[in-house]
Amino acid sequence: MDPPVPRTAIIELHDIHLTLKSDAGPVNILRGIDLTVHAGETVGIVGPSGSGKSTLMAIMAGLERPTQGSVRIAGAALETMDEDALARFRRANIGIVFQSFHLIPTMTALENVAIPLELAGDKAAFETAAARLESVGLGDRQSHYPAQLSGGEQQRVALARAVSTNPKILLADEPTGNLDGRTGDLIIELMFRLQAEQGTTMVLITHDEALAARCTHRIRIEDGRVVANSAAMEKAIAGA
Template sequence: MTKPALSLLDVSLSLMGNAGPVDILHDITLDVAHGETLGLVGPSGSGKSSLLMLMGGLETATGGRITALGTDITRMGEDPLARFRRDNMGVVFQSFHLIPTMTALENVATPLELAGVSDAFDRAEAELAAVGLASRADHYPSQMSGGEQQRVALARASVSRPKLLLADEPTGNLDETNGAAIIDLLFGLRDRHGATLVMVTHSNDLAARCDRVVRLRDGRIDGSAA
């Protein structure tokens, strides 16, 4: 039997608040198959983004086990986890997180440069072209619209050809037209690189394009539908 791309077993997350620990996620058990597109939906505060951060090793679970691409990342140290993420994952955030002092091309090339890839800028240029921004390569984030910045963020997330692509409300800061274009690009990048895609969204239209939808409520899986 093929192992899943992502496997979560009895995963819990508690964070310290002003009045003591706050339980965010409770005993989440979930498998995501290789090449699957999974939508995480639910009301605000249900734990969707926290679950995505755990999948990407950007938050540490307080209970349970998380396996990504056959590797247990639950208690992995910060440096090896950063290298694992660099080599295997692409993450797209709602707020872009571009480096303001770098051009679009430099932003996209950064993960490849950190990995020591010799043709980092050639690959970054090709990835910018794939998201329709070849002519904006020398522009800084402040010179680009929100939709263009999110395209750069998509190119940066996909330039290393990740096996796992994680997206947290990728259209949340965009208007309807730009949001639709970003989603088409995101699914296109997934298809081009054969990645597994997990996406947090409030959009019913976007969720409908996923292979499977998992609904969260109060930090627990409320149900799933194909």
């Protein structure tokens, strides 16, 4: 039997703490999180509201800096980068899908998807953006503005934008939270299809345990700590 192929760690978080100041004293948001995600995996992060899920995703994306700990994404130490370097790193490596879409209302669907491509210097930005919209079933909606699109269509535009540069990592924070059940299911199917086609590492923040169960690994966070990690449990079982 051939030996197993070594897996490459693409997200490595070590001893991550985040403490915020308040009038009532320090507020501990994250309390010593260790997490490793390998390239090509899909990870569902679940937990109650206020447990620190979205904050953890923001740290993975370099949108939030931890008070303590190290963040290594795609081999790069984010804590060593200034804001400009972080922005360039995100543009080259990370796609993000938010619950609230975050489309620019004065730009068409095509223009919204083309933004990261233009910033990356892609001379064929609009051609690539058109192909991405076609891949999410919106080839006929390129000239429409966000206000002219349904919630599901807006989220598909946001997804097309997030994957437009073929990122190594796709982060999604409650991507179906503002959608009805059927539309949300369609968005999730689309995300998993695009992830499989591109081999992207995908991290989903969700309240939906059934959705998390579709991922290769499931992480549960409570009160700023990892309380369950299916990847760690599977490794322990394999070594028993």
